[in-house]
Amino acid sequence: MLLTLIYRGLYKLHHGLFLRPGKPLTHAKLIVVGSFLAGGAGKTPFVIWFANHIVSLYKTKNVAVLCHAKARDELELLKAKLPWATVVATSNRYRTARELDRQFDYIICDDGFEDTRLRPAYTVRLDWGEPPRRLRDLWPVGPNRSLVQDHPQPDLVLKCYGENPDVKFAIAEIVNGVGEHLDAAGSGIWAVCGIGNPERFFRDLENFGVKVEKTVVRPDHDWRYDRALKKILKSAPAVLVTEKDFMRLGPDLRNSPRVYRCVQDLLLLPLEEVKI
Numbered sequence: 001m002l003l004t005l006i007y008r009g010l011y012k013l014h015h016g017l018f019l020r021p022g023k024p025l026t027h028a029k030l031i032v033v034g035s036f037l038a039g040g041a042g043k044t045p046f047v048i049w050f051a052n053h054i055v056s057l058y059k060t061k062n063v064a065v066l067c068h069a070k071a072r073d074e075l076e077l078l079k080a081k082l083p084w085a086t087v088v089a090t091s092n093r094y095r096t097a098r099e100l101d102r103q104f105d106y107i108i109c110d111d112g113f114e115d116t117r118l119r120p121a122y123t124v125r126l127d128w129g130e131p132p133r134r135l136r137d138l139w140p141v142g143p144n145r146s147l148v149q150d151h152p153q154p155d156l157v158l159k160c161y162g163e164n165p166d167v168k169f170a171i172a173e174i175v176n177g178v179g180e181h182l183d184a185a186g187s188g189i190w191a192v193c194g195i196g197n198p199e200r201f202f203r204d205l206e207n208f209g210v211k212v213e214k215t216v217v218r219p220d221h222d223w224r225y226d227r228a229l230k231k232i233l234k235s236a237p238a239v240l241v242t243e244k245d246f247m248r249l250g251p252d253l254r255n256s257p258r259v260y261r262c263v264q265d266l267l268l269l270p271l272e273e274v275k276i
Helices: 002-017 043-058 073-080 093-103 200-209 227-234
Strands: 029-033 063-068 086-090 106-112 122-129 156-159 167-176 189-193 212-218 240-241 261-268
Touching: 002 093, 029 043, 043 063, 043 122, 043 167, 043 240, 043 261, 063 073, 063 093, 063 240, 073 086, 073 122, 086 093, 189 200, 200 212, 200 261, 227 240
Parallel strands: 029 106, 029 122, 063 086, 063 106, 122 156, 189 212, 189 240, 240 261
Antiparallel strands: 167 261
């Protein structure tokens, strides 16, 4: 509880001194995709979907996507999935958005939910039914980074859980570096996950029909993931990884027939509501 109180005090002080709402951009439409969860909310897959949706809806590819400078895996994934967009890793989304303002029609922030300088913006919150209600729900001891009252009402809230979700995340295919698809009925399959919510990945594998023999959890954005996976492959006949984890691997593992990348897809309903 003491750690939470210290974190809460520093959070309020930092926002009051350094993160006051900024001036609006003069040209680009600013979009912030976030969640109350500290990690594993599906923000990056949704940003990828949203960027493609903007292209189909407004017929422009003049889009920039901003992600955090420390999340190199997210940067590589966004570049791979959105080769037509400009993807920028930055430690200051607010400053970068202002620098890019006149060059783009749309600037999408992958996260940035806690940076209250990013106002005004079209804000999308992915809702997993886990709103922070008490101080003890906050990081560093809980799953959330802030409280509901710390943020204005978002423009769009998308339910990601339970019956009839607005957004449904699922694995579309599982393929290795030589283009072979996984035989879901095979044995000796390990799943190694280094994202914010590994249980969701393991659940998606189960829904896909894969029988996993062993699961291994690594830290989120784990920079030692490649090294750890090489050790795991000494015991595991085949390993399943997320798309984001795959981006941390060197060429030898990316091309290995024993390393399978789980390609994620999402279905969003009702589509007509996602307009900016």
